[in-house]
Amino acid sequence: MQNNSALPSIHWYEKVFGMKRFIINQEDDPFRGFPVRVGTMGMRLFASAYWKCAETACISEERANIKFVFSESLIEDDSRSKDQITNFITHHNHQAGIQHIGFTCTSNIKNAVRTTKVNGAQFLQPCREYYLKVGTKGENIDVFLFFDITKENNGRVIEEANENADELAELGILLDNEAETAEIFQCKKRVLLQIFSKSIFDNDTFFLELIERRGATGFGAGNIRALWKIVQQQTRDRS
Numbered sequence: 001m002q003n004n005s006a007l008p009s010i011h012w013y014e015k016v017f018g019m020k021r022f023i024i025n026q027e028d029d030p031f032r033g034f035p036v037r038v039g040t041m042g043m044r045l046f047a048s049a050y051w052k053c054a055e056t057a058c059i060s061e062e063r064a065n066i067k068f069v070f071s072e073s074l075i076e077d078d079s080r081s082k083d084q085i086t087n088f089i090t091h092h093n094h095q096a097g098i099q100h101i102g103f104t105c106t107s108n109i110k111n112a113v114r115t116t117k118v119n120g121a122q123f124l125q126p127c128r129e130y131y132l133k134v135g136t137k138g139e140n141i142d143v144f145l146f147f148d149i150t151k152e153n154n155g156r157v158i159e160e161a162n163e164n165a166d167e168l169a170e171l172g173i174l175l176d177n178e179a180e181t182a183e184i185f186q187c188k189k190r191v192l193l194q195i196f197s198k199s200i201f202d203n204d205t206f207f208l209e210l211i212e213r214r215g216a217t218g219f220g221a222g223n224i225r226a227l228w229k230i231v232q233q234q235t236r237d238r239s
Helices: 006-017 084-090 109-118 143-147 155-160 165-171 181-185 221-238
Strands: 034-038 041-049 067-073 100-104 174-177 191-196 207-214
Touching (some): 067 084, 109 165
Parallel strands (some): 100 207
8 A cells, every 4th residue: 555545544444344453463553553674675564353352352263254454665655666565556556455365274274285286376485594493502592582573583483383394394384473472481372374375467466375373363463574575576586
């Protein structure tokens, strides 16, 4: 979306459809959203959900729900720089639109990925470093490091979710742990696994997502930087 256009859109959806703001994480400001910077670029995210108590997630995961994520580029309108959001807007007559749609896997996302690949699906591949642990054997590692969205090494989070990093790397699946600090020490896991397809059309503006939720209610906020980087790389490779 264009700069400063998300909040008016959210208010429209709230008025017409009764949707409410969905809090992405503790850094999500009600008015400024959740900014994610990657180098000199980045985006500002706002989210809305159709159910009434989105902020407290009081409705069970079994009940169907819809979440919309509104993304604004952090690049100024008069800048000549381009990113995936400004590229999307350029290819859609300078209008906002749908960048991707996520589908929830009701069983095992790994089996779903293998099956769809056999049938011709192509997925974005995260960098190998994403699946590595931070630090080496014998070093003192701060546990909070692995739940900081500014870090890109996710190996310890994957291990603590009882998943195999090599297997997820081979498939290209990202894993996000939504547990708050207190839950980390109580071993309460709220995990989301997700993978993103390559752009379906030639102009790099629309793709699909597969999601498996294990108690998680969000959309993988911890993987936003990783997704941004691989989409940017795809855009550069095809330009």
